[in-house]
Amino acid sequence: MRRVPRSARAALVVACALAAISPLYVGCRATQAPESRAEQVYRFRLREDPPTLDPAQVTDNLSEAVLVNLFRGLVSMDPATLAVVPAVAESWTVSPDGLTYTFRLRDDVVFHNGRRVIAEDVAWSFERLLRPATKSPRRWLLEPLDGAADFTAGRSEHLSGISVGDERTISLRLAKPFAPFLGMLTMPAAAIVPREVYDDPARAYLRAPVGCGPFRLARWEQSNVIELQAFDRFYEGRPKLDRVLVRIIENRQTALEEYRAGGLDSLDEVPREMTPDIRDDVRRYPFMGVGYLGFNLDRPPFKGNADLRKAINFAVDKEYLWNVLLPGGNSPARGIIPPGIPGYDPSLPGYPHDEAKARALLAKAGYPSGKGLKPISLWVNTSDDNRVIAQQVQADLGKIGVPVTIREVDWGAYLKAVEGTPEESGEAQMFRFGWYLDYPDADAVLRLTLHSRNIGPLGNYFRYRNAAFDRLVDEALALTDPGARAERYREAERIAVMDDAVWLFLNYFESATLFKSHVKGVVLTPLGEFRIPLERLWIEKAGG
Amino acid sequence: MTPEVPRTPPRQARTRRDLPLFCGALIVALLLACAVAAPAVTQVLGFGPYEQVAPRDVTPPTPPDRDHLFGTDSMGRDQLSRLLHGARISLFVAVAAELVALLLGTTVGAIAGWMGGWADAILMRVVDLLLALPAPLLALAIIAAVPEPETAPILRNFPEPSLAIVLVVLGALGWAGIARLVRAEMLRLREEEYARAARAAGASGARIVLRHLLPNALGPILVVATLGTGGNILMEAWLSFLGVGARPPLPSWGTMVAEGQAYILTRPWVCLAPGLAILIAVLGFNLMGDGVRDRIDPRRRSVAA
Numbered sequence: 001m002r003r004v005p006r007s008a009r010a011a012l013v014v015a016c017a018l019a020a021i022s023p024l025y026v027g028c029r030a031t032q033a034p035e036s037r038a039e040q041v042y043r044f045r046l047r048e049d050p051p052t053l054d055p056a057q058v059t060d061n062l063s064e065a066v067l068v069n070l071f072r073g074l075v076s077m078d079p080a081t082l083a084v085v086p087a088v089a090e091s092w093t094v095s096p097d098g099l100t101y102t103f104r105l106r107d108d109v110v111f112h113n114g115r116r117v118i119a120e121d122v123a124w125s126f127e128r129l130l131r132p133a134t135k136s137p138r139r140w141l142l143e144p145l146d147g148a149a150d151f152t153a154g155r156s157e158h159l160s161g162i163s164v165g166d167e168r169t170i171s172l173r174l175a176k177p178f179a180p181f182l183g184m185l186t187m188p189a190a191a192i193v194p195r196e197v198y199d200d201p202a203r204a205y206l207r208a209p210v211g212c213g214p215f216r217l218a219r220w221e222q223s224n225v226i227e228l229q230a231f232d233r234f235y236e237g238r239p240k241l242d243r244v245l246v247r248i249i250e251n252r253q254t255a256l257e258e259y260r261a262g263g264l265d266s267l268d269e270v271p272r273e274m275t276p277d278i279r280d281d282v283r284r285y286p287f288m289g290v291g292y293l294g295f296n297l298d299r300p301p302f303k304g305n306a307d308l309r310k311a312i313n314f315a316v317d318k319e320y321l322w323n324v325l326l327p328g329g330n331s332p333a334r335g336i337i338p339p340g341i342p343g344y345d346p347s348l349p350g351y352p353h354d355e356a357k358a359r360a361l362l363a364k365a366g367y368p369s370g371k372g373l374k375p376i377s378l379w380v381n382t383s384d385d386n387r388v389i390a391q392q393v394q395a396d397l398g399k400i401g402v403p404v405t406i407r408e409v410d411w412g413a414y415l416k417a418v419e420g421t422p423e424e425s426g427e428a429q430m431f432r433f434g435w436y437l438d439y440p441d442a443d444a445v446l447r448l449t450l451h452s453r454n455i456g457p458l459g460n461y462f463r464y465r466n467a468a469f470d471r472l473v474d475e476a477l478a479l480t481d482p483g484a485r486a487e488r489y490r491e492a493e494r495i496a497v498m499d500d501a502v503w504l505f506l507n508y509f510e511s512a513t514l515f516k517s518h519v520k521g522v523v524l525t526p527l528g529e530f531r532i533p534l535e536r537l538w539i540e541k542a543g544g
Numbered sequence: 545m546t547p548e549v550p551r552t553p554p555r556q557a558r559t560r561r562d563l564p565l566f567c568g569a570l571i572v573a574l575l576l577a578c579a580v581a582a583p584a585v586t587q588v589l590g591f592g593p594y595e596q597v598a599p600r601d602v603t604p605p606t607p608p609d610r611d612h613l614f615g616t617d618s619m620g621r622d623q624l625s626r627l628l629h630g631a632r633i634s635l636f637v638a639v640a641a642e643l644v645a646l647l648l649g650t651t652v653g654a655i656a657g658w659m660g661g662w663a664d665a666i667l668m669r670v671v672d673l674l675l676a677l678p679a680p681l682l683a684l685a686i687i688a689a690v691p692e693p694e695t696a697p698i699l700r701n702f703p704e705p706s707l708a709i710v711l712v713v714l715g716a717l718g719w720a721g722i723a724r725l726v727r728a729e730m731l732r733l734r735e736e737e738y739a740r741a742a743r744a745a746g747a748s749g750a751r752i753v754l755r756h757l758l759p760n761a762l763g764p765i766l767v768v769a770t771l772g773t774g775g776n777i778l779m780e781a782w783l784s785f786l787g788v789g790a791r792p793p794l795p796s797w798g799t800m801v802a803e804g805q806a807y808i809l810t811r812p813w814v815c816l817a818p819g820l821a822i823l824i825a826v827l828g829f830n831l832m833g834d835g836v837r838d839r840i841d842p843r844r845r846s847v848a849a
Contacts, residue, residue, distance in 0.1 A: 252806065253806055253808075271806070272603075272806065273806065273809075273810040273811070275809070275810065320600060324601060324602070324603050325603065325604070325619070325620070327603055382787060384806060387803070388618060388619065390792065391792050391793050394792075394793060395594065395596060395619070395793070398594070405791070406791055406792050408787055408791075408792070
């Protein structure tokens with residue numbers, strides 16, 4: 001309240017000063033003053049429309065970029081330290097046997113429709129995620145809960161693993177100890193949603209999501225803009241930003257020009273070609289993710305031919321790709337678990353570029369100099385970087401005689417060709433993929449993308465089946481000792497990398513984002529450029 | 545401009561009028577030479593359009609130098625070599641597509657023009673329909689509907705299925721204008737003395753059309769075909785620019801412009817070189833087409849003086 005008179009006084013001083021120079025100008029100004037606080041608007045770019053805004057359906061980072069601002073779960077992850085911190089739950093306890101988690105909810109959390117969040121909402125949201133009708137690709141998140149299988153199969157009305165004490169108390173009971181469970185509750189899919197909105201066969205919530213996060217959806221113009229507005233009754237206090245504009249700009253160059261022209265406050269893709277006007281805006285920070293070309297292990301020629309897969313790994317010059325051709329943003333990968341994640345193995349040999357070894361392995365695989373190999377389809381979703389990566393792989397493989405056809409398609413068509421179903425594989429033989437870890441644990445990449453239980457759209461697009469690998473990953477889940485867990489993960493990674501060469505291991509990710517200097521309060525996070533908490537941002541324009 | 549127009553313009557004026565034709569023909573001849581010479585140039589240089597020749601420790605595109613007159617592209621491949629091979633792609637697709645269009649268009653136009661009646665009415669309504677639809681969008685839609693040219697029955701036997709579909713689509717969309725022109729020529733020519741004479745002598749319809757009418761319509765057809773070839777070059781480049789034409793790593797000029805656009809401010813040669821190549825090629829065909837038209841059109845001939 002004190003701000004208004006003060007700025008009015010300031011305006012008066014300015015007006016007096018100007019009066020001496022130009023009485024006419026002051027005449028115009030006087031009608032507008034006193035100026036209230038300038039509207040705080042933050043504009044960032046997405047390259048495509050988010051595929052969904054339903055937390056139960058989200059599997060990609062474009063959707064998450066919007067969703068994390070609309071919704072909250074019981075717990076959150078601190079973006080900087082990656083520790084699990086309170087959100088809708090103000091505190092929690094874990095029973096000594098590691099099976100029961102009891103949460104105490106805040107009493108001041110309200111949904112965007114104005115209703116208070118109570119423990120029943122948590123129970124309903126979790127049941128919704130598990131219900132077969134929801135068809136959630138993230139159902140596994142809550143599968144550690146006791147009775148989850150019965151509930152999903154329709155054998156029980158309610159989830160026996162969830163018990164609601166009073167309006168502010170809820171306990172979750174696991175079937176067996178599962179170390180990463182609390183961390184998984186921080187994922188967007190574990191968001192709490194109001195039943196009166198989401199129990200809707202017409203699914204109006206797809207266009208009008210309602211959560212209890214710091215922002216609410218104001219409008220969504222397909223392929224143009226998504227507007228978020230600050231939620232006044234957000235439990236941690238109204239965000240400093242009044243509005244967030246998520247602008248959909250597919251072309252990287254267009255986005256860059258828009259950033260230069262001042263139409264964007266940040267940009268998720270740093271141009272390869274740095275110019276002085278934006279050089280100081282670049283922020284690079286580690287990011288938990290790994291990039292690869294996946295092999296379809298259910299289709300020829302990769303089916304049952306590890307030597308061919310190893311040959312391809314040796315043939316591609318990853319150092320050249322990431323250090324020279326596309327510098328900044330990536331480091332050459334040797335394996336699966338990215339640096340910084342427990343279980344990362346600095347001594348893993350991987351497949352350094354070696355054409356002679358590649359040729360020898362190719363011959364051993366039954367295709368000397370590529371003889372007998374039909375062109376392999378390499379699928380990528382449309383992007384400038386992917387085009388360079390695909391052509392580099394094509395050129396390097398061409399040198400040892402492996403013919404490659406590049407298929408460049410949009411994201412939807414790409415996913416369709418890659419994911420397949422649990423029963424049948426997609427048509428892509430080889431495909432470029434980046435896997436961002438949803439929670440900072442090797443489990444989030446090893447089990448989700450390579451366990452034989454997750455074959456198909458769940459994440460194991462490669463249809464990798466290895467009992468020894470599965471066992472190690474399962475064992476690690478039940479262990480609470482971090483050292484022992486990391487040891488299991490290292491062992492499992494060695495099997496998948498050195499024995500089976502399940503992927504063409506390409507890169508570990510780094511994030512690089514451009515921020516205008518007037519954007520303040522940026523918390524860089526290994527969770528990725530789209531998980532920077534917007535509720536902590538504010539705009540501070542000099543002279544504005 | 546003056547009412548007093550000499551029947552044969554003076555020699556000087558004639559040369560000036562033929563200048564576009566000369567320039568156009570020169571450009572087209574040069575393009576052809578580039579396309580023919582491309583493999584030989586690869587031999588001489590020792591590297592082809594797909595080889596990454598830039599130094600392995602410098603981020604491409606590298607600027608023009610003595611070894612690489614147009615520099616290298618974003619993958620470190622020699623731009624000149626890619627441009628020359630791009631000329632092969634451009635010319636092959638454009639000319640072949642125009643031949644397809646010519647064949648279709650002349651056949652349809654001749655049938656419609658000669659037979660008249662209901663055949664004419666039906667065929668010309670099809671032509672009207674095709675001309676009414678925006679060709680670029682139609683091309684885009686057709687190509688999008690064939691996501692896998694590698695598996696399409698006709699296309700998969702071509703060495704480059706992604707080019708084959710562009711060729712077929714451009715040919716299938718380009719014939720309507722030719723058909724309309726040929727029909728008009730047929731209507732005009734079939735009333736000529738020699739056509740009537742041939743008919744009186746008992747010649748069959750097909751013989752009259754093929755031996756007497758079409759040869760006399762050759763001039764206008766040539767003009768449309770030449771202009772159409774220029775249009776095809778532009779369209780192929782445009783489709784490839786959008787990423788639905790030639791597949792990487794084929795050095796289509798359109799693809800090269802698309803790959804170079806990220807560097808338009810900092811390393812302009814990457815997209816300027818293929819851009820200029822498209823400009824010059826289209827200009828060449830257009831000048832040649834205009835020149836031929838001026839040459840054979842008696843009305844224009846007198847006005848040009």
